[in-house]
Amino acid sequence: MTIDNIPTMTDERLDQKMQWQAGLVIKSVPTVGPGLEMLVAGTTEPGADIDIIVPVYNEAHVLAASVNRLNSWLNRWAAQGSPTTRITIVDNASTDRTWRQARKLAASLDRVRAVHLSRKGRGRALREVWTMSDATVLSYMDVDLSTNLNAFPGLVAPLLSGHSQVAIGSRLDRRSRVIRGGKREFISRSYNHILRLSLGAHFSDAQCGFKAIRSDAAAELLPLIEDTQWFFDTELLVLADRAKLRISEIPVDWVDDPDSRVNVTRTALDDLKGVARMEKNLIMGRYPLRRIRNALIAPLDTSSVAAPPQYMAATA
Secondary structure: OOHHHOOOOOHHHHHHHHHHHHOOOEEEEOOOOOOOOEEEEEOOOOOOOEEEEEEEOOOHHHHHHHHHHHHHHHHHHHHOOOOOEEEEEEEEOOOOOHHHHHHHHHHHOOOEEEEEEOOOOHHHHHHHHHHHOOOOEEEEEOOOOOEOHHHHHHHHHHHHOOOOOEEEEEOOOOOOEEEOOHHHHHHHHHHHHHHHHHHOOOOOOOOOOEEEEEHHHHHHHHHHOOOOOOOHHHHHHHHHHHOOOOEEEEEOEEEOOOOOOOOHHHHHHHHHHHHHHHHHHHHOOOOOHHHHHHHHOOOOOHHHOOOOOHHHOOOO
């Protein structure tokens, strides 16, 4: 009997069965946020180059299919000599069978671990798990896998090389191929236009659920982020942008998920409140932007810059 064929049983019996079959360990770990409980199940093998976070809330109906699809794609990438990867499912206080499904996946797939948080919040989930991760590159993607996974190597490459500190997929890049409704398209373009006008943003798409960051950059930026919901992404990007870190953008193929649980209108209003808060903080100089840049960006070594060909040298 495989782990996927375990008959329905109590959570306690399920845990015992999974631990017996796959050596699954479930433990409580410290959290960044106060009054928060976090349980971790599954692989604890150290040293993954890339940690892929999949935050979920009441997604039991799609979780197994999406994670198996992602794991299969990573297996094919690994066969080509890819960096080492880990999938971390983060259950944000789901009220359905998501946590049970996540534990089953952690028991049956070597690359997967599962985390349960006692409170909701996509931003909270990313902050907690990115903070505890030992990977060099920290990434996340939405559980619906709306973004074509073939873009993933291009997303993480500039971070692994050290060229950039943050990388994002952009649905608004003219080379991207996107299928989504007119309302969401209008709200997305309007919101990113507001970011450019109010916060001077130089990135094109703050909301695409396909991002990555180097762990050293995360250590500097995460403590400054106040939002625990959907504005988390914008706050991260604006801080990185204002600190003059390198944000790599790649075009993506993206298909809207018609079953998305995001309340677009409410999220947009919350985002506007976040923009106003950040604008005030920037005016008041409350972010240590220079310290962040100095901590992450080494001075340019002019000795390593190739001299121009002789015919191009100045003669004056």
